[in-house]
Amino acid sequence: MEIFLVATPGLEQLLLDEARALGFDARTEPGGVVFTGGWPDVWRANLMIRGATRVLVRIGAFRAMHPAQLDKRAHRFPWADWLRPDVPLRIEATSRKSRIYHAGAIIQRIEKAITDTLGAPIADDAQLVLKVRIEDDLCTLSLDSSGESLHKRGHKRAVGKAPMRETMAAMLLHQCGFDGSAPVLDPMCGSGTFVIEAAEIAQGLVPGRMRSFAFELLPSFDAQAWSALREAQTTKPVPAIRFHGSDRDPGAIRMSGENALRAGVAELTEFQVLPISDITPPPGPPGLVIINPPYGARIGNKGPLFGLHAAMGEVLRSRFSGWRVGLVTSEAQLARATGLPFAEPGPHVAHGGLKIRLWLTGPLP
Incomplete structure (x- = not known):
């Protein structure tokens, strides 16, 4: 077939x-x-x-x-x-x-x-x-054969505004070169999608482990073989590194923690209420900061966003030496407003009626 x-x-x-x-x-x-x-x-x-x-x-x-x-x-x-x-x-x-x-x-x-x-x-x-x-x-x-869209992993009951779908988050992490061996920090984490996907990848948890699929309703379905396939999936040892999310919204942090618990990665993840101006590198080796900030079309007025991006860039340049930064945005001018040394951005990706791109740095000096 x-x-x-x-x-x-x-x-x-x-x-x-x-x-x-x-x-x-x-x-x-x-x-x-x-x-x-x-x-x-x-x-x-x-x-x-x-x-x-x-x-x-x-x-x-x-x-x-x-x-x-x-x-x-x-x-x-x-x-x-x-x-x-x-x-x-x-x-x-x-x-x-x-x-x-x-x-x-x-x-x-x-x-x-x-x-x-x-x-x-x-x-x-x-x-x-x-x-x-x-x-x-x-x-x-x-x-x-899927039924519900595959971004619905089965653990997320709560989402914030303009959520990043799990399928897209996984591919953007891959585009950043993430393989599960380095920490991840999302300082505008919303409902925790990037952080939870990163933790699942690090522990080798398959994305469809918690849900059902439409193929189970077909005459070709073999329940015994399917059960054996699911049980054959092995996880990796729990890594020493952790995956971090922060957000200024306490409701978002509560959602993130609940979603991580349902996903089975609570011990790998840490979430805290913080404005982006207060973030600092977590203990351990440098890793990846990945951010999906507001980018104008979602909130109507782009003017204040230039100040936000400039301040965000200053925080990252001054405190996150050795870390790489991935920024998701539909606006090239906002990416440049950070002052971060981005390489040529990735391909345009459809997201909520917009065209976004991933902007990625090497390790910051």
């Missing part, structure tokens, strides 16, 4: 690096990363890959030049090979450069084919989703 890992736009190469590091013979395609494999590979990808937002399984494709042809070929498709008649299903459709262009008509015909030939119920709130894409008159059918 073709297995497609959906990437956040701009993070395709980083996701490819991760997939290959996990042993998948992958390549990039528009929108993500693809490789071939069987159902155990689908399960392992969902369980272990930190940077994908979904894992799609391409189950078939056929030409459809007009609605009657779509109807006929959908009725002939072997739905029973892929779906259970007792599991509700939801259909999503897109069309591009094709003679069949109306998504509603596509959904209607696929739904009818499935109910006529398999009898599976159709429901708007179904956890299992079949994605139908018609492009250049080629109809491709893909099952979403």
Whole structure:
């Protein structure tokens, strides 16, 4: 089967690096990363890959030049090979450069084919989703094996404003060269995403360990093999280093601590209420400061942000010798206002309707 890992736009190469590091013979395609494999590979990808937002399984494709042809070929498709008649299903459709262009008509015909030939119920709130894409008159059918987006690790019940998704945070940490062997400090930590992801990476905790997946509703699912795969994942010894978060908002720090506890990394993480002007390096070796500060579009007025970034840069330059700094922003002028010696920024990444980039320094003098 073709297995497609959906990437956040701009993070395709980083996701490819991760997939290959996990042993998948992958390549990039528009929108993500693809490789071939069987159902155990689908399960392992969902369980272990930190940077994908979904894992799609391409189950078939056929030409459809007009609605009657779509109807006929959908009725002939072997739905029973892929779906259970007792599991509700939801259909999503897109069309591009094709003679069949109306998504509603596509959904209607696929739904009818499935109910006529398999009898599976159709429901708007179904956890299992079949994605139908018609492009250049080629109809491709893909099952979403993940269910909820993979950034939902299962431990975060509380989030702050403009949260960084776990999948993006993991890829930005990777872009910073983080491998779990150095401490991390996020002085605007919000709900603790960067800190918790870093601690999980350091201890070898797989991201999907606390949640369920849509593939468990498919006829191909082998509960015993899946249980064995999950139990085979081993953690690393608890590292001596710690991962630190601070924020001036006491509510954010409370959320971060609760999220870290649910994630099982409370003993690796430390959170405290501090304005960024009061941060100091934690004990131990230098590591990575990573910051996702406000960047204008989220709060409306960019003017005060230049002063914030200048003050932030002064604190880091004067106190964090030997540390590297990663700054996430949509505004190059704000990054430059810090006065930090950033290298050329990374690729543009889609985030909440904006295009952000990671700006990274080497060890500060």
